[in-house]
Amino acid sequence: MRTTRESIEATLDLLWTGLGRPERGPCHQLTVERVVDAAMATVEAEGAEALSMRKVAARLGVGAATLYTYVPDKAALLALMVDEMVGQAAPPHTRPGTWWEKVEAWAREDLASYRAHPWLVEVVNGPFAGPNGFAWTDSAIRMFDGTGLSAEEALAVVEAVDGLVQGHVAKVIAADRAQRWTDPEGRSFDTVQESYLLTQRIEVGRFPAIERLRAPLSPVETFEQALSWLLDGIERRITEHAPGD
Amino acid sequence: MRTTRESIEATLDLLWTGLGRPERGPCHQLTVERVVDAAMATVEAEGAEALSMRKVAARLGVGAATLYTYVPDKAALLALMVDEMVGQAAPPHTRPGTWWEKVEAWAREDLASYRAHPWLVEVVNGPFAGPNGFAWTDSAIRMFDGTGLSAEEALAVVEAVDGLVQGHVAKVIAADRAQRWTDPEGRSFDTVQESYLLTQRIEVGRFPAIERLRAPLSPVETFEQALSWLLDGIERRITEHAPGD
DNA sequence: CTGGAACTCCGTACACTGTTCTCCCTTAGT
DNA sequence: ACTAAGGGAGAACAGTGTACGGAGTTCCAG
Numbered sequence: 001m002r003t004t005r006e007s008i009e010a011t012l013d014l015l016w017t018g019l020g021r022p023e024r025g026p027c028h029q030l031t032v033e034r035v036v037d038a039a040m041a042t043v044e045a046e047g048a049e050a051l052s053m054r055k056v057a058a059r060l061g062v063g064a065a066t067l068y069t070y071v072p073d074k075a076a077l078l079a080l081m082v083d084e085m086v087g088q089a090a091p092p093h094t095r096p097g098t099w100w101e102k103v104e105a106w107a108r109e110d111l112a113s114y115r116a117h118p119w120l121v122e123v124v125n126g127p128f129a130g131p132n133g134f135a136w137t138d139s140a141i142r143m144f145d146g147t148g149l150s151a152e153e154a155l156a157v158v159e160a161v162d163g164l165v166q167g168h169v170a171k172v173i174a175a176d177r178a179q180r181w182t183d184p185e186g187r188s189f190d191t192v193q194e195s196y197l198l199t200q201r202i203e204v205g206r207f208p209a210i211e212r213l214r215a216p217l218s219p220v221e222t223f224e225q226a227l228s229w230l231l232d233g234i235e236r237r238i239t240e241h242a243p244g245d
Numbered sequence: 246m247r248t249t250r251e252s253i254e255a256t257l258d259l260l261w262t263g264l265g266r267p268e269r270g271p272c273h274q275l276t277v278e279r280v281v282d283a284a285m286a287t288v289e290a291e292g293a294e295a296l297s298m299r300k301v302a303a304r305l306g307v308g309a310a311t312l313y314t315y316v317p318d319k320a321a322l323l324a325l326m327v328d329e330m331v332g333q334a335a336p337p338h339t340r341p342g343t344w345w346e347k348v349e350a351w352a353r354e355d356l357a358s359y360r361a362h363p364w365l366v367e368v369v370n371g372p373f374a375g376p377n378g379f380a381w382t383d384s385a386i387r388m389f390d391g392t393g394l395s396a397e398e399a400l401a402v403v404e405a406v407d408g409l410v411q412g413h414v415a416k417v418i419a420a421d422r423a424q425r426w427t428d429p430e431g432r433s434f435d436t437v438q439e440s441y442l443l444t445q446r447i448e449v450g451r452f453p454a455i456e457r458l459r460a461p462l463s464p465v466e467t468f469e470q471a472l473s474w475l476l477d478g479i480e481r482r483i484t485e486h487a488p489g490d
Numbered sequence: 491c492t493g494g495a496a497c498t499c500c501g502t503a504c505a506c507t508g509t510t511c512t513c514c515c516t517t518a519g520t
Numbered sequence: 521a522c523t524a525a526g527g528g529a530g531a532a533c534a535g536t537g538t539a540c541g542g543a544g545t546t547c548c549a550g
Contacts, residue, residue, distance in 0.1 A: 003426070005428035005429065005430075008428075008434070008437055008438070009437075009441065012438065012442075016442075016445075022496075022546090023496075023547080024495065024496035024497055024545095024547050024548075025495090025496050025497025025498055025545065026498045026499080026544080026545040026546055027498085027545090028498075029498075029499080052537080053538080054535090054536080054537090062499080062500085063500040063501075064501095064537090064538090065499075065500050065501080065502095065538080065539090065540095066499055066500060068538070068539090069497090069499075073537090073538090074538090122367075125415040125416065126419070127419060127422070127434055127438070128438070129442075134447075134452050134455065135452065137454075137455060138452040138453065138455050141455065141457075142454050150457075151454060151457035151458045151459075152458060152460060152461055154454075155458065155461055155462070156462050156466075156467045156470050159413075159416070159464075159467045159471070160409075160471030162412065163409055163412030163467075163468070163471055164405075164408055164409050164412055164471070165412065166412035166415060167407065167409055167411035167412030168408040168412075170370040170411060171370065171404070171408065174370045174372060177372070181248070183249075183250040184250065189253070189372055192250065192253055192254075193253070193257065193372070193373070193374070196254065196257050197374075200261075202379075206379075207379050207380065207382075207383040208383065209383045209384075209386035209387050209396060210379060210382060210383050210396075212386075213396045213397060214396075214397070216400055217397060217400070217401050219404075221401075222404045222405065222408075223408070226401070226404070226405030226408055226475070229475055229478030229479050229481075229482060230405075230409075230471070230474055232477065232478035232481055232482075233473070233474030233477035233478035236474075236478075267517090267518095267525075268518075268526090269518050269519075269524065269526060270515095270516070270525050270526030271515080271516040271517055271525095271526070271528080272516085272517075272527085274527075274528080297506080297507060297508080298507085298508065298509085299506090299507080299508090302529095307528080307529085308528065308529040308530075309508090309509090309529080310510085310528075310529050310530080310531095311527080311529065313508095313509075313510085314526090314527060318508090318509090319509090
């Protein structure tokens with residue numbers, strides 16, 4: 001898992017141009033695409049923590065060391081997986097509606113995609129940018145064509161919304177996991193922790209503001225609120241900035 | 246790293262009441278606090294990925310298996326570390342100024358704290374809530390005393406801002422790392438990647454919107470923008486909701 | 491047609507990881 | 521003094537990423 005300069009350039013080559021045929025020696029038995037697909041299948045089935053080179057290799061019917069013919073690193077493999085995943089997302093600027101509707105639809109879809117593929121969260125903020133990532137960012141900036149925002153400002157807005165999504169993703173996924181987990185008697189993690197706290201540990205009056213809570217919002221509802229507030233603020237910025245546009 | 250019901254309850258006991266003296270057998274050589282402190286020292290010095298039970302044990306001059314007398318799990322140790330860290334943060338509602346100023350100050354300090362202790366990011370969204378976490382949340386809700394917001398809404402606002410912070414934290418930390426990393430010739434990761442892309446791979450016209458970028462904002466500047474937009478939206482909500490308050 | 495260079499594939503090995511088992515020895519209560 | 525509870529820790533287990541070296545394959549130069 002160590003990053004050397006050689007492996008950086010090898011990874012960038014892989015992202016942008018793929019792997020060429022060898023000029024001598026035996027033909028390739030596999031392709032980079034097949035390796036990436038096998039890695040995606042494993043991670044989809046078993047989660048990010050269970051992704052290992054040996055498992056990917058086993059899925060391809062190949063020795064573990066063979067993967068290093070196609071991919072310099074596990075980090076490079078992850079970068080390829082992320083770019084593949086980004087490539088499957090719809091280009092945001094082609095959605096119908098106003099900039100508000102485009103952003104809202106993209107943000108919701110983004111959250112849903114993270115929930116469906118939780119492994120992405122732990123991996124998406126790697127340092128590498130691939131062609132699909134660039135194409136996506138390009139399209140995202142164009143969501144604000146016609147609003148009068150500069151490209152710089154549009155990118156800042158995109159990163160603001162993306163930041164909000166990613167921040168809530170961690171909470172939503174944690175909540176998903178805490179509900180899915182069950183002990184031998186079938187109780188969820190939340191149930192166990194809540195009953196422990198209520199019956200045993202928390203004295204009345206110790207946390208007065210928390211006691212005022214009656215029906216806290218779910219993480220997804222909180223996300224929807226936060227998104228609308230942020231979009232409100234951005235709208236004010238846009239109308240102030242270019243009122244005649 | 247497996248979570249069982251026993252280990253959940255043991256962890257909760259540890260968080261809320263600590264570890265009692267043994268009634269028989271030899272005295273404890275260590276305390277839970279010393280184990281947690283040693284773990285914090287290791288993680289502070291070497292990062293989250295390098296934190297291992299053996300290293301913590303070595304720092305205490307003790308065998309690795311001994312730690313399991315004090316702590317049921319690595320997960321429990323991490324939960325204790327997080328609660329300890331949260332306990333060091335200033336209670337948000339005691340800051341001076343309006344709710345806006347309190348939130349802004351807290352958010353900036355939060356971001357700074359994550360940058361100073363990047364290991365927190367990967368660990369803070371665990372399922373466990375300890376006494377310091379509860380106290381902090383309680384204090385955070387109180388930032389909105391006098392605004393007319395209900396406790397539920399106040400909590401939603403807090404989580405919205407926290408989500409924004411956490412989302413940007415990942416980007417800021419990634420940027421920090423990419424700048425700190427250097428190859429044998431002293432070039433940073435960004436430099437290597439950028440020169441690779443500019444000189445070799447990206448044809449003019451492929452990403453027109455990105456080409457319009459002249460001086461993109463830094464991650465921290467983007468965060469400041471996003472925060473002010475979000476606070477704008479929240480202010481609108483507050484004044485609409487309780488205009489006479 | 492024949493080296494030999496270049497290359498793929500992969501068994502093995504190394505230095506790690508979290509955790510359990512088992513044994514020894516210290517300690518407190520009776 | 522005796523017994524049982526329980527702390528301390530060495531060894532082991534099933535994993536991890538990846539470096540190395542050897543075996544076998546393919547192509548090109550002579």
